[in-house]
Amino acid sequence: MNRIQELFKQKKNNILNVYCTAGYPQLNSTVPVMKALQDSGVDMIELGMPYSDPLADGPVIQASSTQALANGMTIATLFEQLRGFRQQIYVPVVLMGYMNPILQYGFERFCQDAADMPIDGLILPDLPEYEFETEYGPIMQRYGLNFIFLVTPETSEERIRRLDSLSTGFLYAVSSSSTTGKDKDMNAVNNYLQKLQDMKLKNPVLVGFGIKDKATFQQACEHANGAIIGTAFIKALENTSDIAGTTKKFITDIKS
């Protein structure tokens, strides 16, 4: 059992997972941002690995990726930054990224290094289930990494059950079929989350995409174990010179 399973054992509701981009806003702000998030009381961190062509991301997260790459962020640099980070960061951390940079780094080497940090799980939106089952899933399992699949309102019930059975840690419910950072119709989202709740899935469910403030966070938490905030936090970091202060204010506004 790792930190994710531990977290969900202790806390079933209102889990706040916040996304940040490695190497953003400055190359060396990765760990300080994570520390600020933890100090502000977030339950989990989704750490994005920047990529030149992030298909599932909207303009704000794309721009943070572009900035992080311009700052010099790479997977190798990220693992250097993370070495020893568990002396300060105890919340679960999942890495989010796209397949291509990981394939270049070497998939197995990547999993081994991630497990060494240790990282708790992976979200790779462009890794489909067929390739997961036949090639990459067994490698992640060997290194004890959770793998989190996404489901959307367009995902059939049968497929939701399948992806739930393949996922470990939690299931990522995308609030509507869209890239990150789009505003959502929260009523439609409610019905979909209600459906997920009624399905009594194996994994806890965290809702992502379109969660941006206290109201949307609370609404998402009514039908799920918690929610993930990305775009709104990246926006908050955009022009800040005070990472700790900005993060504290942002998280306090959501949790108050």
Place this chain on the structure above:
Amino acid sequence: MTTTTYQQPNTHGYYGKFGGAFIPEMLHRNVEELRSKYLDIIYDPAFQKEYKALLHDYVGRPSPLYYAKRLSEQYGTQIYLKREDLCHTGSHKLNNALGQILLAERLGKKRIIAETGAGQHGVATATVCALKGVECIVYMGEKDIERQAPNVARMKMLGATVIPAVSGSKTLKDATNEAIRDWINNPVDTHYIIGSVVGPHPYPDMVARFQSIISEEIRWQLKEQTGSELPSHVIACVGGGSNAAGAFYHFLEEPGVQLVAVEASGHGVHSGMSAATTQLGKPGVLHGSKSLVMQTEDGQVVEPHSISAGLDYPGIGPLHANLYDSGRGLFLSATDEDALQAAFNLAKKEGIIPALESSHALAGLEMLSPVTAKKSEAPIPAKAMFTKESTVVVCLSGRGDKDMATYMKAMEGK
């Protein structure tokens, strides 16, 4: 079924090691809908009837297979040009756009999106949307909008909305990203007409089938003109690889036919300003499939360069990655300068002004002819060289109208 041929991928969309559908879950429904239905729809007799009739009456097919006498003399062999440049809208791109609009109609889609580089696929898509009265949105890199102004105007005149892609490097790769993001945000009513044999399965196979009309015609046209269906060589340029896939398709399982793909090497393969994907790329995932991708050591996709916007793409379709990997295809490259020379040569020798993309295929003649034997950056096996008796088919994928600004600049420079 797990067997793969050069022609068709296995059920998971793999050509050898390349292909698949590396898509986020948000695209699953759309891609799965397409995958489960495309073959039934395409091979439905009513579909075939409408498609064939429009290819004939609207596109203007069959496109001629023209014996280029003076070019043949110049290169000491027998050269035939497959005249896709004479298709309506000026390139092979319409074969695919037409097939896909008929498919979209049968899927009940009301909104069409497309990406375009040079603008030829954008124009082809805008054209078929006008034909069917369907809304059309074309994503085009901001940089390409500047350098391909006449095609932007054509798309607008045809009623399409052209949206500049301002992310990343602002060219074809980014226009493709934006089109995919649009599809993610519009999961129900929209069909994405991809312009080449790239993207997640089933796109590479579907687009190859729509373009395969090119080699289907070459076979019977050659038979009529020479008595034999099989050429010794088929030469085509490769951006994503759709005209090449179409020209190779019915020869892929004929080992006696030498398939030659010509990529754009810009200022030279190792100049840092090139789009020669097989020479510079490594296996990776781009736009939903595993293929060869030009990228940094860290796996970030790099911006390619070619004088021809249609070849300015950092990947190639998985069908071609497999032809390269297996050795079935010979991959050459032509520089910007080689392509310009080939364009001016064809204009003077045959009275045909080719598209810059197609000029890369013509530049391949210089390297394969024992008369000119121009040095190639990729090694050419002796048996691939032409003889006097070779029957060489070059896919002339498009006409040069859209490239006149570039040609005029080249003439001023002389």
